[in-house]
Amino acid sequence: MIEFNLNYWTPLVINFFRYFIMAGIPFLIFYRLYPDFFSKNKIQDRFAKQKDFVREIRHSLQTTLIIVVVGILILKTPLNEWTLVYKNLFDYSLWWVPLSLFLTLILHDAYFYWIHRFMHHPWVYKRVHLVHHKSVNPSPWTSYSFHVYESFLEALIAPIILCLIPLHPLSLILFTTISFGFNVYGHLGYEITPKWFRNSYLFEIMNTSTHHNIHHATSKGNYGLYFRFWDRLMGTEYPDYVKEYDEIQDRRFGHADGQ
Numbered sequence: 001m002i003e004f005n006l007n008y009w010t011p012l013v014i015n016f017f018r019y020f021i022m023a024g025i026p027f028l029i030f031y032r033l034y035p036d037f038f039s040k041n042k043i044q045d046r047f048a049k050q051k052d053f054v055r056e057i058r059h060s061l062q063t064t065l066i067i068v069v070v071g072i073l074i075l076k077t078p079l080n081e082w083t084l085v086y087k088n089l090f091d092y093s094l095w096w097v098p099l100s101l102f103l104t105l106i107l108h109d110a111y112f113y114w115i116h117r118f119m120h121h122p123w124v125y126k127r128v129h130l131v132h133h134k135s136v137n138p139s140p141w142t143s144y145s146f147h148v149y150e151s152f153l154e155a156l157i158a159p160i161i162l163c164l165i166p167l168h169p170l171s172l173i174l175f176t177t178i179s180f181g182f183n184v185y186g187h188l189g190y191e192i193t194p195k196w197f198r199n200s201y202l203f204e205i206m207n208t209s210t211h212h213n214i215h216h217a218t219s220k221g222n223y224g225l226y227f228r229f230w231d232r233l234m235g236t237e238y239p240d241y242v243k244e245y246d247e248i249q250d251r252r253f254g255h256a257d258g259q
């Protein structure tokens with residue numbers, strides 16, 4: 001039998017609440033309560049419309065449901081036997097928790113980059129990925145706004161990870177929360193990285209909200225999720241990304257500081 005302790009409702013509740021809390025709070029702060037205060041952080045001048053938010057939430061709810069179904073299929077059916085999920089936290093050293101999380105993010109980043117490149121093939125783009133790109137000016141609600149086929153493809157990372165990397169359920173919840181948090185940041189529509197970020201090594205390896213916003217504005221280049229690694233390696237990073245990032249940060253902090 002399946003040894004996993006979470007019942008069927010837990011993943012459903014976690015995923016729905018996570019979407020509405022983690023996308024809803026930033027939306028409230030940046031789009032409803034303090035848009036003037038954050039006006040210098042805004043990546044694109046204009047705002048998306050109400051009908052965009054409604055469409056994005058509708059598609060995101062569908063995606064959330066698909067993620068839960070895929071999660072339940074892999075964790076609550078005999079397919080579970082194929083996974084390396086371990087229930088006792090001390091089956092592995094405690095240091096394995098952060099290390100497994102790190103490996104999971106690396107694997108997810110590679111998976112996302114290549115399925116994203118695949119979805120930009122004109123035939124697939126038109127039929128599947130276009131739903132996500134209807135949000136030319138993304139908001140936190142865009143985070144899970146996918147066509148149903150894309151939702152399945154995105155959700156498939158869970159069984160892949162669970163069959164390749166031994167994960168404690170806690171690490172799985174941490175991974176999906178970090179992943180969704182980064183997803184919301186990528187679609188925030190506002191750049192919020194601090195000034196020091198530009199001169200740190202992190203800027204060279206991490207994606208920013210500006211990075212993914214350019215992907216939505218132009219529909220090409222900047223295919224990566226968490227890291228710049230694959231885009232830089234494959235020569236798909238938008239050529240003016242750093243210039244556009246610097247322009248936003250100069251507007252926020254007053255002068256260029258990062259050459």
Ligand SMILES: [Zn+2]
Nearest residue numbers: 116120129215
């Ligand atoms: Zn895309």
Ligand SMILES: [Zn+2]
Nearest residue numbers: 132187212216
């Ligand atoms: Zn996006």
